[in-house]
C-alpha cells in the first residue's frame with residue numbers, strides 16, 4: 001500500500017507525472033550518481049512512522065518521567081533562571097510568521113522581524129546602559145567566549161585575558177575551548193577571602209601590556225555584588241585593556257548598568273527574559289558594546305540597523321547591516337563563524353521586556369531581593385548554617401554553607417524527599433567553601449516553599465537526617 | 469472546479485501598518501503586567517533595599533523602556549508579525565536553508581511543561597524523560613548518519629562545525645601526536661562561509677580547493693593539496709550545487725592516506741536519509757542541522773541545533789557531558805572524558821529544538837524519512853528541469869546529472885541579454901508572493917539562484933514557482949524595467965543600505981538614534 005503522510009504532498013501518481021515531465025521513469029534515475037557501494041541496502045533502524053496522536057502520547061510519556069520546576073519549589077540558578085512568564089510572551093513570540101521565517105535576507109518582506117530585533121537591541125541597550133547590542137549570540141557562555149576573542153581583535157597585539165577566579169566554572173571551560181586555538185591565555189585574578197570581591201592588588205599585578213581585556217561580573221556567579229567597579233574601570237583602562245562585564249539583565253531595574261561604569265563589552269543571559277529553562281536551551285546570549293567604530297567593527301553576530309528608503313518621500317525601514325564582518329562575506333576572516341543565532345529567543349525577550357516596562361523591572365528586582373534575603377536570613381538563623389557564606393551583598397543568588405556533619409548532598413537528598421529541590425552543590429567546584437550550595441530565589445518562590453526549605457535544612461543540620 | 473492559484477493574479481500585498489517603534493508609543497505610567505506584592509513578613513525580615521544593595525551599585529535612573537498597556541503590546545507584535553514573510557505564508561525556496569514545513573505537533577511538544585520547565589541542573593532522577601529523549605535522538609541521528617556516537621550540544625550548524633574541527637584538532641594533537649604538523653584544513657571554493665570561519669576559529673590555516681569543470685571536487689587539486697600538513701577536508705555531499713560527489717570513495721582515500729580526517733557538513737542531509745550515509749562514505753566527523761533536515765523552525769534566524777556525529781576513534785574527544793544509558797530505563801550525564809574538547813555551550817545544547825527534532829523523527833519514522841528524501845530530490849529535479857528550460861536561465865555544471873535536494877540556477881544569460889540580474893529576479897519574486905532563492909551563492913556560479921523546494925511543497929506550488937520564473941523571463945525580454953524596479957507590492961522597497969552602514973548614520977539602537985538626532 002502507498003505510504004501517505006500529512007507532511008508529504010506528493011502522491012505516487014503525482015510522482016510519475018512529475019518524473020515523466022522531464023523524461024525520467026523512476027525515482028531511481030535521480031539517485032544514479034550515488035555509487036552502489038554507498039547505498040544503504042536495508043531499512044533504517046528507526047521506529048516506524050507514528051500518527052500525531054501517537055507522537056503526542058509518546059511526548060507525554062516522556063514528560064511525565066520528569067519533575068518540572070514550574071512549582072516554585074526548585075531553588076536552582078547558576079546560569080539558568082526560573083522566572084514567571086507572562087502569557088502574552090509565548091503567545092506573541094511564537095506567532096507563526098515569526099517562528100517559521102529565517103534570517104531577514106529580504107528586508108522588503110521582513111520588516112516585522114527586523115523591527116522587532118531592532119527593538120530588542122534597543123531595549124537591551126537601555127537596560128545595559130550601552131549603545132550597541134547585536135541581535136543575539138547562542139547563550140551567555142558562548143557570548144563571553146566571543147567577547148574574549150573580540151577583545152583580542154580590538155587590542156590586536158595582546159594575547160592575555162583576565163577573569164575573576166570566582167567565575168562560573170562552565171564559563172571558564174567554554175572560554176578556554178575558544179581561547180586556546182586562538183592563542184589567547186586566560187588567567188585568573190584572585191579574590192578577597194572574606195568578601196569574595198576581586199583582589200585589586202592581584203588585578204594590578206597581572207595587568208601587564210599583554211592583557212587585551214578584563215572580565216568582571218555583576219552579580220557574580222556566586223551571587224555577590226561587586227561594588228569596586230569604578231576602581232576596576234580606572235585600573236583596567238589605565239592599562240589600555242578593555243573592560244568586559246557579565247551581568248544579570250533582570251537585575252538592571254535596580255542595579256547599576258555596566259555601561260555606567262565603563263564597560264566596553266557586556267554579556268548576559270537573556271533566557272531570564274521570558275523563556276523557560278528548557279533543560280538548558282535555547283537560551284540567549286545578550287551581547288553589547290560601546291559605540292566606537294573600532295570596537296563595533298570587531299563585533300560578532302548579526303546587527304539590525306535603522307535606515308530609510310533611498311528616495312523621497314523617505315520612509316523608515318530596517319535592514320541587516322555591517323554584514324561584511326560576517327562569515328558569508330568574509331569567510332575565514334570573519335569576526336565569528338556564527339550564522340543561525342537565537343533570534344526567536346531575542347523576540348521573546350523583546351516581548352517580555354516591553355511587557356514588564358521600567359516599572360516591572362524595578363518591581364521584579366525588588367521582589368527578588370526581598371525573597372532571597374528573607375531565605376538567607378531564615379537559613380542563617382539555623383546554628384551550623386551560614387547564609388550568605390561570605391560578607392558581600394547579593395541580589396538573587398547566594399551561597400549557603402553547612403557546618404558539622406550535614407553534607408550538601410544529604411541536604412539535597414532530604415529536600416528531594418519533600419518535593420523540593422535545593423541549589424547547585426558547590427562542594428566539588430569550591431572545596432574551600434566546605435559543604436555548600438548555591439541557592440537561587442526568584443519571584444516564583446513563595447514564602448511557603450521558602451519556609452519549607454528552611455525547615456528541611458534545619459532538620460538535616462540539627463538532627464542529621466531529613467526524613468520525617 | 470478546483471481553482472488553482474496562479475502567479476499572475478496573486479499580486480502579493482503584505483500588511484503595511486506603518487507601525488511606530490515601542491519607544492514612540494510609550495506613555496508614562498502605563499503598565500502591561502503586574503507582579504504580586506511580597507508578603508509583609510518576608511519584607512520585614514528581609515529589610516530595606518538600601519540595606520541589601522550598596523548605594524553605589526543602585527540604578528539611579530530607571531531604564532528608558534516602553535510603557536504600554538497589555539493590549540498595546542499584543543497589537544504591536546501582532547502587527548509586526550503580519551509584516552513578516554514565513555513558511556506559513558508561502559513558498560520559501562531559500563537554497564541551503566531547507567525551509568520545510570515546521571509541524572505544529574513539534575511546537576506543542578516543546579511547550580509541554582514536563583519538558584520546557586526543567587532546570588538543567590536538576591537531579592538526574594527528576595529528568596529521566598529528558599535524558600531518555602536526548603539519548604534516543606542521539607541513537608537515531610547516529611543511525612541516519614552512519615556515525616558511532618552523537619553529541620547534541622552545539623547550538624547551531626556553525627557551532628557544530630567548530631566542535632567538529634576542534635575534535636579533528638584534538639585527534640591530531642592528543643591521539644596521533646601530530647598537532648604541530650597538521651595545520652591545514654582543505655575546503656572547496658563552493659563551501660558555505662561557516663566552514664572556513666569555523667576552521668579558522670579552531671586555529672587552522674585554510675587551503676581553498678578549486679572545483680572541477682563539473683562543479684565537483686577536483687581530484688588532482690585535492691591530491692596536490694593534501695599531505696603531512698593536512699588536518700582534514702570539509703565537504704558536503706550532495707555538494708553545494710546539489711550534485712552527489714560520485715568520487716567520494718576516492719576523495720576519502722586521498723584524505724585518509726595523507727593522514728587527514730574527513731568532515732561532513734550535514735546541512736544537506738535532506739537528500740539522502742535512508743538512502744546513503746556519510747559514515748559509510750568515509751566521513752569521520754559531521755554536523756547535522758536539526759533546524760533544516762529535521763523540521764525545527766528557523767525562528768527568524770534561530771535557534772537551531774548542530775548535532776555532531778563521530779566515528780568510534782573520536783568518541784573520547786566529544787564535548788562533555790555525554791548522555792549515558794546506565795541500564796534499561798535509567799540515564800545519566802557523564803563528565804568524565806579526560807580528552808574531551810571541553811564545552812561548546814553553557815549546558816547540553818538547544819534542548820527545546822531537540823524535542824522538536826525528536827517528534828519529527830517519531831512522526832515520519834524510517835519509511836517517512838526515506839520518502840522525505842525521495843520527494844525532496846524529486847521536487848528539486850522538477851524545478852531544476854523546468855526552470856532551466858525558461859529563456860534566460862540555465863543549470864550550469866553537469867547539467868545532465870540529476871540534482872539532489874537543491875539546484876543552482878544561473879541567470880547569467882538573462883543578465884547579458886536583458887540586464888535583469890539574479891537580484892532583480894529575486895526581488896520580482898517577492899511581488900508574486902514568493903520568497904526569493906538564495907542569491908549569489910555558491911560563488912562559482914555567476915548570477916546564482918539557489919533553489920531548495922524541500923519535500924513540503926506540492927506540485928501545484930512548484931508549478932506556481934515555475935510560472936513565476938516564466939512570467940519574470942517574459943517581462944525581462946519585453947519590459948525589463950518592471951523587473952529591475954521590483955519589488956512593487958511589498959510594504960517597503962529600495963531601503964538605503966549604504967546609509968544603514970555608514971559610520972555617520974549607523975543606527976543600531978534607539979539610544980543611538982536619539983544621540984544622533986540630538987547632535
Ligand SMILES: Cc1ncc(COP(=O)(O)O)c(C=O)c1O
Nearest residue numbers: 339340564624625626660662735
Ligand atoms: C551548507 C551549510 N553549512 C553550514 C551552515 C551553518 O549552519 P548554521 O546557520 O546553523 O550555523 C549552513 C546554514 O546556514 C549551510 O547552509
